[in-house]
Amino acid sequence: MLPGMANAPPFTWPGDRASLAAAQDTLACASPPPWSLPDGPFLVAGCALVSTRGAAGAGGSGDPGWAAAVLLEVGAGPPREVAAADATGALGAAFETGVLALREGPLLHAAVAALPRAPDVLVVHAAGRDHPRRAGLALMLGAATGLPSIGVTTRPLVARAPDVADRPPHPGPLPRWGNDACVLEPLVLDGAIVAYRVRTRAGLRPVVAHAGWRTTAELAAALALGTTANARTPEPIRRALERARRLRARA
């Protein structure tokens, strides 16, 4: 077992929709202790998965998938890559919105677990509490590994941005922002802020930072901004995707 993940509860990835829904409901209702960003430098892992080339969502159940996890040290200059790991195998299902865990959960979990050291926090290319059952893959993967997690995506899943006048008060402090990188608007589900739209680089399209396992949307926004280097996509996700594609190319 990965050092630091020894306290992870046993976790078996559901193999069908019904058991996935049950697991999502259980995790959505759990209240694990909130996690806070450390003061000094800390370790962030990013993970992502690619499948066979083709149209969007290519690769069905049984088709190959390539997962990669990268370990970065942040908080002391630009993100520095410390380690990486991979996992290759069969996808559990075709892509379908809301049940991404069925497709990618086991392989992503394996890649993260194969890292030589546990990160302090995990960044997943998927939604978290912004989900029909309030437990997207970013949240599930955090629970599965026993690590605090956030999600980073291009678009929200089911959360919406209220009109400015209807915005709820921020439940916690937001990261500092400026002209080049800023929090744009809260994304709300059932009155709760589950994500923020965040502009990571001036003039570029924003990304969505999702609350996940033991994390708030405010922390997710701060971590997304804090791990962005010279590209729109935060480094943990950008590098994990890059590594997964290289892995596929060598296959």
Added chain:
DNA sequence: GCGACAG
């Protein structure tokens, strides 16, 4: 590397 688009 990014946005648009397909899906």
Added chain:
DNA sequence: ATCTTGTCGC
């Protein structure tokens, strides 16, 4: 078209 990814033009 709503968590993913791909290709294309720039």
